[in-house]
Amino acid sequence: MRTLVLHSGGIDSTTVAAMLVSQGDQVILLHIDYGQVTAATEFSAAKRTANALSLAEPLNIRIPEIGNWGKGSLVSDIEEEEFPHRNLLLISIGAIIAIKEGLETIALGIISSATAPFSDCRYPFIDSCTQTLHNLSPTLELMTPLSHLSKQDVVATAVSLQVPLSMTFSCNRNSNRHCWSCTGCQERASSFKALGVDL
Numbered sequence: 001m002r003t004l005v006l007h008s009g010g011i012d013s014t015t016v017a018a019m020l021v022s023q024g025d026q027v028i029l030l031h032i033d034y035g036q037v038t039a040a041t042e043f044s045a046a047k048r049t050a051n052a053l054s055l056a057e058p059l060n061i062r063i064p065e066i067g068n069w070g071k072g073s074l075v076s077d078i079e080e081e082e083f084p085h086r087n088l089l090l091i092s093i094g095a096i097i098a099i100k101e102g103l104e105t106i107a108l109g110i111i112s113s114a115t116a117p118f119s120d121c122r123y124p125f126i127d128s129c130t131q132t133l134h135n136l137s138p139t140l141e142l143m144t145p146l147s148h149l150s151k152q153d154v155v156a157t158a159v160s161l162q163v164p165l166s167m168t169f170s171c172n173r174n175s176n177r178h179c180w181s182c183t184g185c186q187e188r189a190s191s192f193k194a195l196g197v198d199l
């Protein structure tokens, strides 16, 4: 299978990429700069992932101006963390590239979809996106292989796949280092600690 993995440089998308490579899939990483303050650091982490998994250099699509319109702590200094419709945007860009490149699947590292706080990470969104992709491109599949897992489950999966987690970046707030206070950093810290993984 040939798969486009939407890659944020974080634990979840890195684990998706490692899972697919371990299954023998051909994987292309796609990073998207939608104006998030962490974009450059994320892309560096995506490049490290590609190198560690012997993949081609990640694609990097840059539309930072959309960050002027989106809300959320990724693109502004407000406390609210959700960027409305973000995953719909990312999947749409992924679909355009997948069609162009002749890829069958788009993979997304969404987790905890039964209880996720953001509606674009939950099952109704995933199901409707799958249906929409089929309507527009019948051969294109949306894959969310971690959607039934918690963050701790994902870290355990990454450890079992020998993913070098130190190369991933989880912060939603700082551009170049983990702040250890945002949701991304707190989940990283608690799941690593529970599994005895070095921060």
Ligand SMILES: [Zn+2]
Binding pocket: 170, 171, 172, 173, 174, 178, 179, 180, 181, 182, 183, 184, 185, 186
């Ligand atoms: Zn942080």
